[in-house]
Amino acid sequence: MESSSTAQSIHDSLTPVQLDAVNYIDGPLLILAGPGSGKTRVVTHRIANLILRGIPPRQILALTFTNKAADEMQTRLERLVPRQPVWMGTFHRFCARLLRQHASLVGLQENYSIYDTQDSTKALKQAVEVSEIALTHTSLDSIAQAISWAKNELISADTYKARHGSAIGNLVAQIYPHYQRRLLESNAVDFDDLLLHVATLLQENPELRQTLDTRFRYICVDEYQDTNSAQYAIVRALSVDYPNLMVTGDPDQSIYGWRGANLNNILEFEQDYPNVHVVRLEHNYRSTPNILRAADQLITHNLRRKEKSLFTDRDEGAPVRLLTYPSSRDEADAIAEHIATSVESGQRRLRDFAVFYRVNALSRSIENALRVHNLPYRVIAGLEFFQRKEIKDLLAYLHLLNNPNNDVALLRIINTPPRKIGKKTVEQLTIHARRYHLSMLEAARESGLIETLTKRSATAVAKFVSMYDRLALAIEDPLQDLIASLLDESNYRTWLEASESDEDANRLANTEELLTAAKEFDEQFDQEGRLEEFLEQTALVSDTDMLDEEIDRITLMTLHAAKGLEFPVVFLTAVEEGLLPHERSREDSEQLEEERRLMFVGMTRAEDELRISLAQYRDFRGQRNMTVPSSFLSQLPREEMEILEPVLFQDTAFHDDHEAADEWIETEFRNQSSESAAETLDLTTHPDAWEETPSTPQRYPAHLFKVGMIVDHPNYGSGTIVEVRGTAKKRTATVDFFGSAGQRKFRLAHCPLVPAGFDEI
DNA sequence: ATTCGCAAAGTTTTT
DNA sequence: CTTTGCGAAT
Numbered sequence: 001m002e003s004s005s006t007a008q009s010i011h012d013s014l015t016p017v018q019l020d021a022v023n024y025i026d027g028p029l030l031i032l033a034g035p036g037s038g039k040t041r042v043v044t045h046r047i048a049n050l051i052l053r054g055i056p057p058r059q060i061l062a063l064t065f066t067n068k069a070a071d072e073m074q075t076r077l078e079r080l081v082p083r084q085p086v087w088m089g090t091f092h093r094f095c096a097r098l099l100r101q102h103a104s105l106v107g108l109q110e111n112y113s114i115y116d117t118q119d120s121t122k123a124l125k126q127a128v129e130v131s132e133i134a135l136t137h138t139s140l141d142s143i144a145q146a147i148s149w150a151k152n153e154l155i156s157a158d159t160y161k162a163r164h165g166s167a168i169g170n171l172v173a174q175i176y177p178h179y180q181r182r183l184l185e186s187n188a189v190d191f192d193d194l195l196l197h198v199a200t201l202l203q204e205n206p207e208l209r210q211t212l213d214t215r216f217r218y219i220c221v222d223e224y225q226d227t228n229s230a231q232y233a234i235v236r237a238l239s240v241d242y243p244n245l246m247v248t249g250d251p252d253q254s255i256y257g258w259r260g261a262n263l264n265n266i267l268e269f270e271q272d273y274p275n276v277h278v279v280r281l282e283h284n285y286r287s288t289p290n291i292l293r294a295a296d297q298l299i300t301h302n303l304r305r306k307e308k309s310l311f312t313d314r315d316e317g318a319p320v321r322l323l324t325y326p327s328s329r330d331e332a333d334a335i336a337e338h339i340a341t342s343v344e345s346g347q348r349r350l351r352d353f354a355v356f357y358r359v360n361a362l363s364r365s366i367e368n369a370l371r372v373h374n375l376p377y378r379v380i381a382g383l384e385f386f387q388r389k390e391i392k393d394l395l396a397y398l399h400l401l402n403n404p405n406n407d408v409a410l411l412r413i414i415n416t417p418p419r420k421i422g423k424k425t426v427e428q429l430t431i432h433a434r435r436y437h438l439s440m441l442e443a444a445r446e447s448g449l450i451e452t453l454t455k456r457s458a459t460a461v462a463k464f465v466s467m468y469d470r471l472a473l474a475i476e477d478p479l480q481d482l483i484a485s486l487l488d489e490s491n492y493r494t495w496l497e498a499s500e501s502d503e504d505a506n507r508l509a510n511t512e513e514l515l516t517a518a519k520e521f522d523e524q525f526d527q528e529g530r531l532e533e534f535l536e537q538t539a540l541v542s543d544t545d546m547l548d549e550e551i552d553r554i555t556l557m558t559l560h561a562a563k564g565l566e567f568p569v570v571f572l573t574a575v576e577e578g579l580l581p582h583e584r585s586r587e588d589s590e591q592l593e594e595e596r597r598l599m600f601v602g603m604t605r606a607e608d609e610l611r612i613s614l615a616q617y618r619d620f621r622g623q624r625n626m627t628v629p630s631s632f633l634s635q636l637p638r639e640e641m642e643i644l645e646p647v648l649f650q651d652t653a654f655h656d657d658h659e660a661a662d663e664w665i666e667t668e669f670r671n672q673s674s675e676s677a678a679e680t681l682d683l684t685t686h687p688d689a690w691e692e693t694p695s696t697p698q699r700y701p702a703h704l705f706k707v708g709m710i711v712d713h714p715n716y717g718s719g720t721i722v723e724v725r726g727t728a729k730k731r732t733a734t735v736d737f738f739g740s741a742g743q744r745k746f747r748l749a750h751c752p753l754v755p756a757g758f759d760e761i
Numbered sequence: 762a763t764t765c766g767c768a769a770a771g772t773t774t775t776t
Numbered sequence: 777c778t779t780t781g782c783g784a785a786t
Contacts, residue, residue, distance in 0.1 A: 764784105765783105765786090770779090
C-alpha cells in the first residue's frame with residue numbers, strides 16, 4: 001500500500017524509469033509521458049519525495065490545467081504524505097490569488113471581478129460602442145478572438161500593432177485599448193488577463209519576481225504541451241534563481257493549439273533550460289497492443305513531435321475495428337445494439353462504454369439511438385450549471401455586491417426581475433456614467449439628477465439602489481443567508497414562483513441548488529472574505545469538475561473532453577473528412593496535425609476495445625450528405641484491423657458523387673427489405689418524417705402520472721418520475737432524465753410529457 | 762416594457 | 777435541425 005511514510009517504501013511499486021523521475025530533485029526535469037503511462041502517479045510520488053527529503057511543502061507549487069487534475073493530484077498526495085500544505089491548482093487560480101495580493105500593481109483593486117466569456121463579450125460590445133466603430137465586415141467574435149490571442153502572446157493594449165494591411169488588425173488596434181480600459185474601470189479581468197497581468201507583474205517588478213521565485217522553489221507543471229506563451233512566461237519568471245522546474249507532457253496530446261497553446265514550449269524545453277534531465281515514460285499500462293499499435297502508427301504521420309516508442313505488457317486483445325455503415329442512423333443503432341447486447345449478457349457494465357465525436361452536435365443521433373434502446377447515458381457538455389440564466393443572475397447580484405464597479409453585473413440585474421427599468425432608462429444611465437466617469441451603480445445613485453429621465457424611471461432606479469444598499473448590509477453574512485436574502489429582497493423568488501412555465505419551475509429548483517452549493521461552501525470556509533472566495537471559485541470552475549464517476553451510465557463526449565480519461569470500450573464515431581479532420585483545419589498542416597493528435601487522444605483512451613466508425617451518409621444540421629472517409633483511416637494499420645466493409649457502393653461512396661448517391665438510394669434501397677434501410681429511404685423522400693407530431697391541445701391526463709413511471713419529453717428524452725406533488729393545476733412531477741438533462745420539474749397540466757411507449761396523442 | 766418572431770449561422774473550450 | 781440575437785409589434 002501507499003500509506004507508509006519512508007521514502008523507501010512508498011516508492012516500492014515504481015519501475016526504474018519512474019523512480020528515475022521521482023528521485024531527480026534539483027534542476028530542470030522534463031517528463032515525456034505517453035498516454036496511460038502512470039504520469040500522475042509519478043508526479044505525486046515525486047512531490048512526496050521532495051517532502052520526505054525535507055523540502056518545506058510551502059516551497060512546492062503544482063500547476064495544472066483543470067481543477068479535476070489538481071484535485072486528483074491532491075487526493076493522491078494526501079494518501080502518500082497526509083496534510084502537507086503544497087499549493088496545487090490551476091494556472092488561473094494561482095494567478096487569481098497572486099493578483100489579489102498585488103492588484104494595485106496592475107491598476108486593479110483586490111476585490112476585482114473575473115468576467116467569464118459571456119461577460120467579457122458584453123464588455124467588448126460596450127468598448128466597440130465607445131470607440132464608435134461599425135463592425136460591418138467582421139464579427140464581434142473575431143475581434144474577441146484576436147484580443148484573446150494577443151493577450152495569450154503577452155501583447156498588451158499599448159503594444160498591440162496591427163499587422164500591416166490587416167483589416168481586422170486595424171480594428172483590434174483601436175478596440176483593444178477601449179476594451180482594456182472598460183475592464184479596468186469596472187475593476188474586472190477576463191480569463192486571459194489573469195495570466196497576462198501576472199506575467200506583466202513579474203516582468204515589471206524584479207524584487208517581487210525574486211521573492212516569488214524564492215518562495216516557490218520547486219515547481220511542477222502538468223500538461224506542459226498545452227501551455228501558452230503567457231503561462232510559459234510565468235513559469236519561466238518563477239524559475240530563474242531556482243530552476244527546479246519539472247514539466248510533464250506529451251507533444252502528441254496537444255489539442256489546444258487553437259486556444260493559444262504553444263507546442264514549442266515543450267518541444268524546445270531542452271533548449272530553454274540548460275542541463276535538463278529527460279525521462280520518457282513509454283510503458284503503457286492502459287491499452288492492448290492492438291490499440292497501441294494503431295494509435296502509434298497514426299501519430300507517426302505527424303512531423304512536429306518527439307519520437308516515442310510506446311509498449312505494453314498486455315495481451316493482444318481484440319483487433320481494432322473499422323466499421324462503415326450506410327447511414328449515421330445505422331451507426332448510432334449499431335452502437336446502441338452492441339452496448340445493449342454486451343450489457344445484457346453480463347460481459348460489461350454501462351460505465352465501461354464511451355462514445356466520442358468531434359463536435360457536440362453529433363451527440364444527438366447517438367442519444368436518440370440510446371434512448372430507443374432504453375440505455376441510460378450522460379453527456380459531458382462542459383459548462384451547464386453556472387451558465388444557466390438564473391444562476392448567472394444571482395451570481396451577478398453577488399458580483400455587484402463584492403465589486404460595485406462591476407458594470408456588466410449591474411446591467412444584467414438592474415431589470416431582472418422586471419422593475420420597469422427599460423432600455424431607455426438604462427441608456428440614460430450609461431450616458432450619465434460615461435460623461436462623469438462613474439460606475440453604473442454610481443450613476444444609478446444619481447438618477448434623481450438626470451434630467452432626461454422621467455420621474456417614474458428615476459424612482460424605479462432609486463428603488464433598485466436602495467434594495468442594493470439593504471443587501472450590502474448582509475455582505476458579511478454566511479453565503480447561504482446572503483443568497484437567501486437576495487432571493488427575497490430582489491423579488492427573484494416571487495418572480496419565479498408567480499410564473500406558470502415549466503422552465504421557471506426548473507429555475508426555482510436550480511436556485512435551490514445554488515443555495516446548497518453556498519451552504520457547502522460556508523461549512524468549508526469559515527473566515528473573512530467569504531464572498532470574494534466564493535465568486536472566484538464559481539468563476540474558475542466548470543461542471544466537468546463535478547463529474548460523478550460512480551454512476552453506471554454510458555458516457556458521451558467530444559474528443560477534447562476525453563483527454564485524461566480511460567474506458568474499457570471506446571467508440572470513435574463519424575471519422576469522416578470534414579469532421580475529423582474538421583473542415584476548418586484541413587488547409588493548414590499544423591492544424592491538420594492537431595486533428596490527428598485529437599484522433600490519437602481518442603484512440604488511446606481505450607483499454608480493451610476500440611471501435612472506429614463512419615457512415616456513408618450522414619444526417620447533420622437537418623441535411624443528409626454523402627461522406628468521404630477520413631484521410632486518417634488510411635494511416636492506420638488496416639491489415640491487422642477488423643474491417644466491416646461498407647454495405648453498398650464501396651467505391652463510389654468514397655467520392656463526393658451526388659448522382660451516384662441518388663442512384664444508390666433509388667436502386668439499392670428500394671430493393672432492400674431491412675427496416676432501417678426502409679426508414680432511411682422514407683427520410684430522404686419525405687424530410688418531414690423527422691418532425692414531431694404537431695402538438696395538439698389535448699394532453700395526457702395529469703392524474704395518471706405516477707412515481708416510477710417512465711416518460712418521454714420532446715426535448716429532454718426519456719426519464720423516470722421520481723416525485724409527484726401538488727394538486728390540480730399545480731400538480732408537479734419531478735423527472736430524472738436518462739440523458740444530460742438531470743432532474744427537472746414539470747407542471748403536469750401543461751407540459752409535453754407522455755408515458756414511454758404512449759405513441760401519439 | 763415586454764414579448765414574439767424571424768433571420769442567420771452553427772469546431773473544439775481545461776479557465 | 778438547432779440555437780441565438782436583434783428588431784418590430786403589442
